[in-house]
Amino acid sequence: MVEETPQRIESALLDEPSAAVIDAVAELSAAAATLGKALHPKTAANLAGLVRVMNTYYSNLIEGHHTRPRDIQRALAGEFDKDKDRRNFQIEAAAHVRVQGEIERQAAEGSLPEPASADFIRWLHREFYKGAPDEMLRVKGKDREFVMQPGEWRSKPEHDNAVGRHVPPSSERIGDFMKYFEERYRIAGLGTAGRIMAIGAAHHRFNYIHPFPDGNGRVSRLMSHAMGMSVGIGANGLWSISRGLSRGLVEGPEGRAEYKTMMDAADSPRQGDIDGRGNLSLRALNEFVLWFLRVSLDQVTFMSELFDIDRLAMRLRAYVERSETLKPDAARLLEEALMRGEVERGEVSRITGLPERTARRILGSVIDAGLLGSDTEKGSVSLRFSDEALEFLFPRLYPATATN
Numbered sequence: 187m188v189e190e191t192p193q194r195i196e197s198a199l200l201d202e203p204s205a206a207v208i209d210a211v212a213e214l215s216a217a218a219a220t221l222g223k224a225l226h227p228k229t230a231a232n233l234a235g236l237v238r239v240m241n242t243y244y245s246n247l248i249e250g251h252h253t254r255p256r257d258i259q260r261a262l263a264g265e266f267d268k269d270k271d272r273r274n275f276q277i278e279a280a281a282h283v284r285v286q287g288e289i290e291r292q293a294a295e296g297s298l299p300e301p302a303s304a305d306f307i308r309w310l311h312r313e314f315y316k317g318a319p320d321e322m323l324r325v326k327g328k329d330r331e332f333v334m335q336p337g338e339w340r341s342k343p344e345h346d347n348a349v350g351r352h353v354p355p356s357s358e359r360i361g362d363f364m365k366y367f368e369e370r371y372r373i374a375g376l377g378t379a380g381r382i383m384a385i386g387a388a389h390h391r392f393n394y395i396h397p398f399p400d401g402n403g404r405v406s407r408l409m410s411h412a413m414g415m416s417v418g419i420g421a422n423g424l425w426s427i428s429r430g431l432s433r434g435l436v437e438g439p440e441g442r443a444e445y446k447t448m449m450d451a452a453d454s455p456r457q458g459d460i461d462g463r464g465n466l467s468l469r470a471l472n473e474f475v476l477w478f479l480r481v482s483l484d485q486v487t488f489m490s491e492l493f494d495i496d497r498l499a500m501r502l503r504a505y506v507e508r509s510e511t512l513k514p515d516a517a518r519l520l521e522e523a524l525m526r527g528e529v530e531r532g533e534v535s536r537i538t539g540l541p542e543r544t545a546r547r548i549l550g551s552v553i554d555a556g557l558l559g560s561d562t563e564k565g566s567v568s569l570r571f572s573d574e575a576l577e578f579l580f581p582r583l584y585p586a587t588a589t590n
């Protein structure tokens with residue numbers, strides 16, 4: 187008999203975290219506090235846009251939905267593939283970028299609600315599937331087929347399904363489970379270190395409950411993103427969790443299996459008397475939280491190196507040097523945009539030390555190369571990152587197969 191009271195998700199929090207967990211919390215918050223600090227806010231905002239596409243790429247990839255970054259960019263520009271399946275993947279990718287952007291906007295203006303609240307989570311799901319064709323909402327299984335309602339919990343027996351070896355609570359209990367979930371993971375009720383540890387714990391327990399018929403994986407990763415922003419380790423959107431969940435801590439196929447293995451291990455029932463007092467193993471939760479923290483730290487460290495302003499300037503210069511279409515003077519412009527966030531079109535001649543017309547030609551070539559752009563035709567220009575330049579400017583951000 188499976189226990190159906192919401193307490194089934196206990197132990198939900200680490201009341202007595204291990205020394206390794208405490209160290210990881212300290213390291214993560216210190217690393218996140220410095221990520222992007224040397225960047226001009228405008229440059230940082232453009233890089234956060236890159237991170238949104240990257241997080242989306244990996245979050246969908248985890249579900250086996252492969253959409254290349256350039257196809258995500260095209261979707262954001264309203265250009266969709268003719269092929270129906272690819273188009274649907276593009277639609278969900280664009281939605282993911284949009285929802286993540288909205289989370290970050292709310293966090294920046296201080297209006298982000300409790301990320302683990304039932305209302306917020308249902309909003310995430312509703313927004314993620316807003317405008318999705320019925321076909322994307324259709325859930326098909328061995329003996330079932332139905333169209334999912336965005337933002338609605340599982341509510342009928344046909345919505346219930348196993349996740350790997352794990353059987354989540356049945357549909358009629360989801361409302362109660364999620365109410366309990368909200369109470370346990372309210373950030374407002376936790377201290378700073380407690381909040382940071384709660385991100386991984388909530389990530390697992392959410393997927394354990396599996397409140398929606400589909401889309402739980404993506405929504406849980408967006409919820410984790412919101413929790414990170416909310417507890418102050420979000421670094422204005424300059425890092426995100428999905429790349430790390432997808433790749434794990436060790437290089438190669440072993441690392442790519444870590445997420446599933448760790449999720450599965452955290453489903454374990456309590457083992458004996460010194461494993462907490464709940465239905466689920468406290469020791470396994472501790473291991474999962476530790477893994478989640480290390481994955482987070484690994485991502486923050488990686489992004490800090492990738493977005494290090496001196497090294498980024500060097501790679502921009504090197505990119506210009508090896509380019510066949512860009513003149514060496516283009517490097518000055520790019521560097522100026524990097525350091526100052528944006529450059530007025532009228533300043534280009536002064537910056538490059540070239541006559542007006544030549545300078546304008548150089549600016550045109552950099553815009554054509556997709557490395558500078560502006561919101562309006564005459565407006566000041568800031569950095570952009572073209573698909574062609576991605577792998578060179580941001581090595582290892584994507585697997586090699588994604589950017590060719």
Ligand SMILES: Nc1ncnc2c1ncn2[C@@H]1O[C@H](COP(=O)(O)OP(=O)(O)OP(=O)(O)O)[C@@H](O)[C@H]1O
Pocket residue numbers: 248249349350351352390393394398399400401402403404405406446449450451453
């Ligand atoms: N053993 C497990 N216990 C709890 N959660 C798990 C387990 N294995 C995987 N998960 C979570 O479930 C998600 C995928 O499961 P599933 O494909 O059923 O979810 P989903 O509802 O289809 O979500 P999505 O549509 O985003 O894939 C994974 O991304 C992971 O977060």
Ligand SMILES: [Mg+2]
Pocket residue numbers: 249400401402
């Ligand atoms: Mg799915």
